[in-house]
Amino acid sequence: MFKTKKILSVSISLLAFITCSAAAQSAESAKTPLQYDDVFLLEYASSPAPRPSSEEIVFVRTWMDRQSDRRRSRLWTVNADGSQLQPLTPNEQNAQQPVWSPMGDRLAYVADGQIHMHWASSGRSGQISHLQHGPSSLSWSPDGQWLAFVMFTPEKRSAPVSLPGKPEGADWAQPPIYLDSRQYRADGAGYLPAGYRHIYIMPAEGGTPIQLTSGDFNHGGSLSWALDGSALYFSANRRADEHQQPLNSEVYRLDIESREITALTERYGPDSNPQVSPDGDWIAYTGVDDRKLAQQNQQLYVMRTDGSGVRSLSANLDQHVSSFEWAPNSQGVFIAYDAQGKGNIAYQPLDGELQVLTDDMGGVAYSRPYTGGQFAVVSNNRLVYTQASTEHPAELAVLRMNSSPSTITQLNRDLVAKREIGKVEEIWYTSSVDERDIQGWIMYPPGFDADKQYPLILEIHGGPHAAYGPYFAMELQLMAAQGYVVLYTNPRGSTSYGEDFANLIHHNYPSHDYNDLMDGVDAVIAKGFINEDELFITGGSGGGVLTTWSIGHTDRFRAAAAVNPVINWYSFALNADMYNYFSQYWFPDLPWENPEHYLKHSPISYVGNVSTPTLLFTGESDHRTPISETEQYYQALQLRGIDTAMVRVPGASHALHTRPSNHMAKPAYVIYWFEKYREKNN
Structure with missing residues (x-):
């Protein structure tokens, strides 16, 4: 009797296996090649923002709106184990740039050109700014009381010629446009209005933004606060002849109270992306000794917060360091770079050898197979990053040191299932x-x-x-x-x-x-x-x-x-x-x-x-x-x-x-x- 039951059980299991296999083959054969309008089915993950001291990860989920023929982005949240995937912002908002407060109690982000805030305890969100132009490079002060950002600031310039004789209510042609700026147009933006990008701060509960920089210079890129909140570090090309030296930027310290700006670097070449270490002792940044070559690898440097002790951490890496983030213990830096067409994430200690962690970062350039991706440090030397595949655009994956990555989203499984x-x-x-x-x-x-x-x-x-x-x-x-x-x-x-x-x-x-x-x-x-x-x-x-x-x-x-x-x-x-x-x-x-x-x-x-x-x-x-x-x-x-x-x-x-x-x-x-x-x- 026992043997009969066992044989019967095996037969049933084998039948189930054959049935499942046949179903899988049938589902695979039912797939059809991609259609042109499948571009509207594409979605991808980007801008991962881990919540401090939490398993929660907020990210930007981009999708294609068939009605408006636009890319749309919405903030979603997911746990580091892939559970609790759910939307955070409403569908009608075009949300991006999520940045958690130091304590993880609030999330600032930009939606439709304004700064919004999400309060984790209540789950409520709301607009806290009324800006004339869209902000970028959001950065929290260490005490969570202020937000720094970069915003275009227009300049009023009247035409040098005023034409006489226009009758009241006459329908004349639009007046000629007088241009005398060196950079007068840009791809994707068209002809540029007069003005420059400047650094602002604003109370985290909302209010009037305070302009910290001035002059005929553009201040862009990442912003990083001093540990005591007394200063901001940024990069810019503040030379009078910046048009003749388009890449020659420096890292600067901006004193919040006095507005005094001090250059911390001085070499010929681009120095950018300053990031203060968690212990406040170091600044990591990227830079190049400019030799007027069309392609020059960007190296990773560190220096003391007063600009002393400069040294390269990536001098032995013959690749371009595209992004980086400090390890929580300030003893090393996680870096991203491309090698043989693959997106690498590696750990570079302040003293020690480079350790490659993964080579499958990418997937955000979904149109053509370009390299490029994003990552962020979760906690305990864990990383979340945009994971690449040849079968679909970027998903999110979590990676521990010395272990294999785990994919935690499946945003494109509907596309993969049918095509x-x-x-x-x-x-x-x-x-x-x-x-x-x-x-x-x-x-x-x-x-x-x-x-x-x-x-x-x-x-x-x-x-x-x-x-x-x-x-x-x-x-x-x-x-x-x-x-x-x-x-x-x-x-x-x-x-x-x-x-x-x-x-x-x-x-x-x-x-x-x-x-x-x-x-x-x-x-x-x-x-x-x-x-x-x-x-x-x-x-x-x-x-x-x-x-x-x-x-x-x-x-x-x-x-x-x-x-x-x-x-x-x-x-x-x-x-x-x-x-x-x-x-x-x-x-x-x-x-x-x-x-x-x-x-x-x-x-x-x-x-x-x-x-x-x-x-x-x-x-x-x-x-x-x-x-x-x-x-x-x-x-x-x-x-x-x-x-x-x-x-x-x-x-x-x-x-x-x-x-x-x-x-x-x-x-x-x-x-x-x-x-x-x-x-x-x-």
């Missing part, structure tokens, strides 16, 4: 130029079969000093969902492989990075599943540069799509919003001093070689790579009789994916153009 996401595989290959190792990733279309032949899209990152990695990328996934294999790589010039690798293109861009890209295409073709007659190329910004450069040097691609490209360095250097930076750090001379150099590296110089049908896609309000660059190339191709089309995105800046519908439109137009020239259609 088949293309698999991503790492690839390394050798450059034909100098036998350097080049890293890339292959994204496979859903239902990939290695015995079949597929079209290939080479997708090139921007920057050019940036890096792709093993991250979710909606634009690339949407292209793969249409049956394309997608290759993305980190050619020379990319970050996260050391400063020397990044500067191989210094004053030499584009150049052999083109060869690295073509070698990547050859490496994927060698795998045997690519139709060599169906090769396509695309990229945005710096990727648009390399797209137009490539089709001027090869005819191997059936069609190209260049997104917000630069095609004429001479015009770019005099039209881009950051013209004072680009002209000094990207080029050996000013344009009129060395026009040959500018033209040698401009894709427009090789437009006479182009035979590839080319789509151009750019935002009309792009001030980083202005649409005039696209127009030059479009007209040049039209003069040559090359198949070309131009897509202009009304109101869009360089960050095309800011509006979800534009995020959808970009890959849709790219695929439309490529399908038009597929071999199957000829």
Whole structure:
């Protein structure tokens, strides 16, 4: 009887297993490839803010509003073990920048341009400010009585000319706009109003903000209080010739009572992001000895609060320190940096060796697979961070020292449950130029079969000093969902492989990075599943540069799509919003001093070689790579009789994916153009 029951039990268990497995396979087979309007299903976690002496973590949950075609953000809360996930702010608020008070009894945050406060004991929230402009860099005083922040402060400037003769009630044209500021426009902001960013403090219970800084200088970045609350530490470029020295900032001490400002650093180069240690003895900050290179690794430094005892903690790390936070015991600093396309978090003691804790931080650049992420210290040397995946945007994870991370949110499980996401595989290959190792990733279309032949899209990152990695990328996934294999790589010039690798293109861009890209295409073709007659190329910004450069040097691609490209360095250097930076750090001379150099590296110089049908896609309000660059190339191709089309995105800046519908439109137009020239259609 016992044996019969046991056999029956095993049979039932086996049947249950088979049933569950079949159900799982059925659910997997029921998934369909991504659709263009799935961009509205994307969500991601960012800005984790652990509550002091608690397991609670507040974070920003960003989602896409289909009705308003906007990204929206809301504060949510979750415990460090993943329990009690719930909203904290109302859905109609666009909330961000959560910062807990030192005692953890209140949470300050910014919503719709005003400072709001959440009281943990009562659960109530409310607006406590009435500011004319949006605040940033919120920072609590150590006693919890004050909030410091940075805010734009306008200056009234009247026009130098007043036109006479206007009759009462006459309908005249808008008057001319007189500009004489050095930085008069910025991508994403357009033409800038007169004024500067200044530091303010305000009582934590609300009230009138008090302006602490003045003058014709911008004060931005992080703010950090002295332990006794008597001073604020900040960074700024307060030089009269700051336009000629755009990166030369210092760390300053601002006395709250006297308003006296004292420089604590003095070297030539950017010193920024000061952060006072929990014991009040040290200031950690990032800095660079400026050598006028296009890519310079930011190091982590510490100094005493009076500016003495300066030393680098990351001198032996040949990577760019992107962010950091003090350990609670003030004996070390947690740092974030990219290495080989992956987001690393490490612990750097004040005296001792670097200890890498994880390499999967990222996921906030959900459009394309760029590196970048955020972290914060919870307590007891635990960290919470944005965790990257190739299958979905950033989730939150908690990490203990010397242990594996634990994912505590699943914001995208609805998307993952209904859609088949293309698999991503790492690839390394050798450059034909100098036998350097080049890293890339292959994204496979859903239902990939290695015995079949597929079209290939080479997708090139921007920057050019940036890096792709093993991250979710909606634009690339949407292209793969249409049956394309997608290759993305980190050619020379990319970050996260050391400063020397990044500067191989210094004053030499584009150049052999083109060869690295073509070698990547050859490496994927060698795998045997690519139709060599169906090769396509695309990229945005710096990727648009390399797209137009490539089709001027090869005819191997059936069609190209260049997104917000630069095609004429001479015009770019005099039209881009950051013209004072680009002209000094990207080029050996000013344009009129060395026009040959500018033209040698401009894709427009090789437009006479182009035979590839080319789509151009750019935002009309792009001030980083202005649409005039696209127009030059479009007209040049039209003069040559090359198949070309131009897509202009009304109101869009360089960050095309800011509006979800534009995020959808970009890959849709790219695929439309490529399908038009597929071999199957000829």
